[in-house]
Amino acid sequence: MAVVARAKNTTPAKRRSGNPAKAAAAAPAKRRATASDWIGGARLRTLTLGVVPVVMGTAVAFVDSRFSGDFGGYLGKDHHLALALLALAVALFLQIGVNYSNDYSDGVRGTDEFRVGPPRLTGAGLAKPRTVLTVALTFFGLAAVAGIVIVVLTQLWWLLLVGAVAIAAAWFYTGGKRPYGYNALGEVFVFVFFGLVAVLGTEYIQIGQVTASGWAAAVAAGFFACAVLMVNNIRDIDEDRLAGKRTLAVVVGRPVARVLFGLFLMLPYVVLLWFVVLYFRTGFTYFSLLLALPALLIGVSSRKPRELITALQLSSFASLAFGVVLAVTLALEP
Numbered sequence: 001m002a003v004v005a006r007a008k009n010t011t012p013a014k015r016r017s018g019n020p021a022k023a024a025a026a027a028p029a030k031r032r033a034t035a036s037d038w039i040g041g042a043r044l045r046t047l048t049l050g051v052v053p054v055v056m057g058t059a060v061a062f063v064d065s066r067f068s069g070d071f072g073g074y075l076g077k078d079h080h081l082a083l084a085l086l087a088l089a090v091a092l093f094l095q096i097g098v099n100y101s102n103d104y105s106d107g108v109r110g111t112d113e114f115r116v117g118p119p120r121l122t123g124a125g126l127a128k129p130r131t132v133l134t135v136a137l138t139f140f141g142l143a144a145v146a147g148i149v150i151v152v153l154t155q156l157w158w159l160l161l162v163g164a165v166a167i168a169a170a171w172f173y174t175g176g177k178r179p180y181g182y183n184a185l186g187e188v189f190v191f192v193f194f195g196l197v198a199v200l201g202t203e204y205i206q207i208g209q210v211t212a213s214g215w216a217a218a219v220a221a222g223f224f225a226c227a228v229l230m231v232n233n234i235r236d237i238d239e240d241r242l243a244g245k246r247t248l249a250v251v252v253g254r255p256v257a258r259v260l261f262g263l264f265l266m267l268p269y270v271v272l273l274w275f276v277v278l279y280f281r282t283g284f285t286y287f288s289l290l291l292a293l294p295a296l297l298i299g300v301s302s303r304k305p306r307e308l309i310t311a312l313q314l315s316s317f318a319s320l321a322f323g324v325v326l327a328v329t330l331a332l333e334p
Contacts, residue, residue, distance in 0.1 A: 050091035052323035057202025059327035097139035195222020220268035224319035227264035291318035
């Protein structure tokens, strides 16, 4: 009886494989998203797309209103910084919301199934889809709150419509039944909202008008945003094609996409001539080519995803250097 009892007690509850590797494969351990994963989900390297247009919009507002004494617009000179910071909050919160929204939408659609880059929160199962969606909506809400504060302070109530359109465009980029980001319109979105709307909106709330220099800065910022998005999509072109995601890079093919990336990255330096003619010191902005040219070389020649990530980072830093140096040189103009 003792022998029988011992045999019963030592009999394993489940049959296990004698092969440790096979046993591990049979029951893979799932980990929860860490703080590092959530920070990665915000895609910090892309946040320059939110910073640059606000910096440039504030710079052109300052220089174009210097002689009229209208800098500060609706609130006066002592409050222009508050308006600029609120505009920056709108841009950054919207950008982070877009990134988490893309993570959620691509994950639930199965687009990230073929992904070879860093794992995404939803696609890799690191976080529940509903949690990622909640975080995305929270940042959209924060952007809306900052925007409403701007509206209340400036009394420009029509900006509520602009803000609503911006948030809707951010969501439907990859969300909804027919996301336009899956139909080669992503570059149009970033050019309009992270170029034209962000720069001109920042300028308008501070001085109550849109100037020719504002338009030039907006176009430059928009092209940089297109360049960053394009090189990212070139990296993912094979995986996106398998997943049925028709980005512009997928539609035109890799060779043409590389050409477009080069054009998007270099066109801001053509636009810069406008400022150089008016304000000589802005020519120092061409030093940002020290970042842009390596990005161009890597982006048009490399085939390895890791190298294209480097091109993306350099493009992002080039846009930041462009915007900051342009702003500083404008501020220093006599």
